[in-house]
Amino acid sequence: MEEKMKKKSIIVLMIMIPVFLLSVVLNVKQDGTGDYTSISGAFYDEDMQSEGGIIYVSPGIYCAQYYYLPSSIEVDIDIIGINNETCIIDGNGSSNAMEIINVSSNFVIKNFTIEDGDYTGIKISSGSYGFSTIENCIITDCCNAAYPIYQKSGIVCHGNAIIQNNTFTGIENVWAYYAWQDYSIGGAIYIDFHTSSISNGYVQIMNNDFIDNFAADCGAIYATSNQKISVSNNYFEGNGVIESMYLQNLPKNCVIAAFEDCNSVSFYNNICYENAYLDIQGPNLEQHSLKFKDCAIAEIFNNTITQNLNSTEIEGINGIVIDATDDEGDYEIVNNAIYANLSGIVCSNNDYNSLTIDYNNVYDNPPYSNGSNNYCSVTAGSNDISSNPHLASNTFSPIWSSTTKSPCIDTGDPTITDADDTRSDIGAVCAIDHNYDLIELPDPSVDNGLKWLSFPSLDDVHSTSTYDPDKAGDLLFDILDPYEDSELEYVSHENDYFVWKEFGSWQGTEYIFSKTDGYIFQMNEAATLEISGFKVSDNTHIQLDGNSYENWIGYWLEENQTLSDAFGDEWENGNIYSIKHQDWSAYYSEGTWKYKTSYETDDPPTLSYADMVKVKCHNTISSFCWDNGTPGDSKSTFADPEYYSYEEQIDYIPLFIELDETDLPQEIGAFVSDECIGATVVESDLTQINAYTTSVNPGDIELELYYGSRSAMQNKTIATYKCVSSNDPEKIQQSLNTGENAEAWFVSLREDSSIIPSAIELTLTNYPNPFNPTTTISYNIPQDGKVSLEIYNIKGQHVRQLVSGSQPEGNYEVVWNGKDNIGKQVSSGIYYFRITVCGKTLNKKMLMLK
Structure with a gap:
């Protein structure tokens, strides 16, 4: 059953156990080679009692044990078997195979098979306010006394206990007839923990397997307590009720577990599968999987309760039963998958303070009547669903495959998250790790209804001939309909329509959204897209086209990063020169990046998961990838103007x-x-x-x-x-x-600008003027750059190139000897000399006389 027990933890009862130094280590070996040959000898060792420690027990069959830790002793004692199949504590017909009285210590029993106690496998007696932990044990073949004088069960618990990772199997809590029925309640575990001595007591039952256990009532667990009870991540199969040994007296009606008069009980992440319906002759006996009776607080979250029917599927076991008779009690039934039972959720008495039923999948209870008993004397929650849950038969996890996707995935209570930080699934086991993205699309009163975004996570696993969650028509279905009054106006991609209205119908609905591309949504009304999918790999590479093409790309890293970190080397080399976000831009010119800065930092703005930016570069980058080698940054936030108002548009x-x-x-x-x-x-x-x-x-x-x-x-x-x-x-x-x-x-708006280049002031003169036959041309270059100095005649014809090339800032002189480019002396007349530096041109006139 270990594979079936892979469940998520929604809420875990925090166990605060004092930690003591385990200073003594003793070994128990029946062959005499250890410190002791009996467990009790080691337990009552003087040093062990005074200092605490660990007792290691070698394989063997050990007799019934009695452990007493009075209030005068506050130590840690762990009794650990080498193997839970070969280290056996055999009650051999004794009332209790093991009894514990633990007033104030920490006591652990681990790795044993515990069997053949006529009354109990383990009894945690009244007054046990220390922490007794029963772990990784096999508890079986107990409760054989038909005429008991006190309570029987695999474990009878009257104090604080942690019961975890055990297997309870083959326990038949037999009873002779009615006079002994009440002593045979709770086949595997019986809890009666009412005390006024403490107020913070608890019993935690987690990660156990309960297989084929029977009693007059509650084949697995019965609990009544004014302390906290937590039952989580357990597997129940084949448990049931049995008739009396004589006269075939009818048992009570709870098959798996009942919680009665409990102050606070939490029942989480448990699987109840194919438990045993008792077929009887004579009057019908209505049977329940789980019953919660007169509890002050009962939280029943994320359980899977299924196929608790007889072999013919015409009789069976109810799912969850609320029996409230005291005008008190707050009951919550949330995120449960309840299907293929006799009934789903039943309220036999409704004298409670509150009953919350929501986000459950209650389906086909019973199968032969199309779920006519899904709810009995109660109303379905507003967010309940009734669909085939499509859970895997061996693991009970929601199926997510190319042909099937469970409706339980990401449809549970949105205030609860699964282990992968996605919205909770319905049922005891969560789906494979994935992402669940909520994309909020604005009303036109916000950003004019525009949203720049990307879809880093999409469902590229599940696809059928009629449904593809990546396809625009399916992904956007809820915001496309009705056509005349749709929440969406259009979707744009790289300056073209991607999904739009035309000819009285939606166009582009066959297009497939990409995990790496960016999109702009124009909304008519606010809406939310809920997307369950699988995130694109962090190191995915894409091509960015050059020649100033505008690439619309998504940001798919889950860490916020500044532009300089996200773009990595591409930020420094100047090839990428324009980055536009819906809220800000960055532009590379004159060798530096310009971007908006905030009060807190001069760093570039940040990119966040599912952002979209428009990127331009000079040359194509064939393999671009976001750089994820730096730690995440705080998200950039810029306040919106309050004094000025304007209308946002798709571009700026x-x-x-x-x-x-x-x-x-x-x-x-x-x-x-x-x-x-x-x-x-x-x-x-x-x-x-x-x-x-x-x-x-x-x-x-x-x-x-x-x-x-x-x-x-x-x-x-x-x-x-x-x-x-x-x-x-x-x-x-x-x-x-x-x-x-x-x-x-x-x-x-300041004199010493760092973003506007200084005005280029050229000086250009010649002397003498008029001249014959030579003149000296003087010029000044205010900054390094390419220089061209040329001579033209009055007709605009080119006469002579005097300077052509780069020169540093400074003053220069050039002598013109009155000859053209081929060395021929020019005639008298007016000539123009022109200088061009850094894009600036200056002309002057001179006269040659002969």
């Missing part, structure tokens, strides 16, 4: 603005003809506006500075400013016009 031109750090406004708005085309909150001396220019007529951009609480200054409007365009970064202008389709604009 980034407008970088450099400010005087002693004169920082609170916000800056960009206007064309009094219409705001974008704005930003100023957080540093370099900020950026997304300028949405497509909805306005071409015009010059004016900047308005709003100071707000930062200064008593009034708003300032600036119509002329020092600026350049990416189209001609060396041409310094006094204003920008939206008629220019640039990739980026740069504005400086």
Whole structure:
């Protein structure tokens, strides 16, 4: 059954056990080669009792044991068998194969077979407020006394206990007839832990197998307690009730487990499969898998309860039964898969304080009547489903294959997460590790309904002839319908429609979404996409096309990273030069990156999982991969403008603005003809506006500075400013016009700009002028660059090339001897000498006289 017990843990009762130093180690060997030949001899060893320690027990058959740890002893004692099949504690007809009275110590019994106790395998007696742990034991063949005078069970527990990783099997808690019925309740475990001496007691039962155990009531577990009870990650199969040995008196009606008058019980992640229906002659006996009666708190989460029917499937066992008679109790039944039983969820008495039923899959109870008994005297939860759960027959995990996907996957309570940090699955076992992405799509009142995004996780496993979860029509189904009033308006991909309305129907629904591409959604209403899938590998490589092609790519790493970290070496080499995010841009020019910075850091903005960016590069990058070699960063956040408002569009031109750090406004708005085309909150001396220019007529951009609480200054409007365009970064202008389709604009509102190149001032003279036959031409180069100095005649014909090549900044002189390029003396007249440096040209006139 070990394979069937791979379950997830939703809520785990935290066990705080004091840790003591185990200082004494003793060995028990029946052949006399150890410290003791009996377990009790080692247990009552003086040093063991005073200091605690470990007792290792070699294979053998040991007689019934009695362990007493009074309040005067607070130690750790672990009794550990070498092998749980060969280390046997045999009660040999004694009332208890093992009895424990543990007042205040930590006591562990591990790796034993415990058998043939007429009353119990292990009894944890009243007053045991220390922690008694029973672990990795096989408890079998107990409870054979038909005329008991006190309670029988595999384990009878009246104190604190941890019962984990054990196998309870073949226990028949027999009873003679009615007079002895109440002593034969709980085949494997009986808990009666009511005490006023402590308030923080508990019994935890986890990771056990309960196979083929029987009693007059509750073949596996019965519990009543005013302390905490937690039952989790157990497997129940073949358990049931039995009639009396004589007169065939009827048993009670709980097959697996009952919790009665419990202060707090948690029943989590358990599998109840094919437990035994008792076929009887005479009156019908209604039988229950699980019963919760008059509990103050009962939490029943993430269990799988299935196929608890007789062989003909016409009679069987109810699933979960609530029996509330005391006008109290809060019951929660959430995330359970309950199918193919006689009934699903039953409320036999509804005198409770509250009953919550939600996110369950209750299906086909019973199979022969199409689930007519899914709910009895209760109402289905608003998020319950009723579908074939498609759980694997050997592991009970939700099936996720090319042909089948379980409806239990990612449909449980969204406030609970599975071990892979996805939304909870329904049932005791979670699906294979995957991602569950919630993509929130905005209302038009937010970002004009636009969302730049990607889908790093998609379901590329499950696909049928009628359904493909990667296909646009299936992935977006909920936001496409109804056509006339759909939540989605369109999806765009690389400046073209991907999904759109045309000719009275949706177009593009056959397209397949890619895990690495980026998309823009235009919404008519807010919506949420829930996507269960498998994330693209971190080291996936894609091609980025060059020649300034706009690549729409997704960011698929789960760690936030700054642009410099995410792009790695590509950030430094200048090949990639433009990166546009929905909220910000970065642009490479004049050997440096320009980007918006925040109050907290001068680092570049960050990318987050499922972001989309538009990337341009000069040359094609055939194998690009996000660099995941650096630790994650905090996500960049930039405040939205409050003073200025504008309408976001599908694209924009980034407008970088450099400010005087002693004169920082609170916000800056960009206007064309009094219409705001974008704005930003100023957080540093370099900020950026997304300028949405497509909805306005071409015009010059004016900047308005709003100071707000930062200064008593009034708003300032600036119509002329020092600026350049990416189209001609060396041409310094006094204003920008939206008629220019640039990739980026740069504005400086301070004298010593770091983003606007200095104006190039050339000097060009000659002496003498007029001249005959030679003259000296003098010029100054304000910065390193390519220089061309040429002579033209009055007709504009080229006469002589005097200088052609790169020269460093400085002053230069060149003598022209009055000859042309072939060495012929030119005639008298007017000539022009022209110099071009770094894209700037200056002409002067001179006169040759003979």
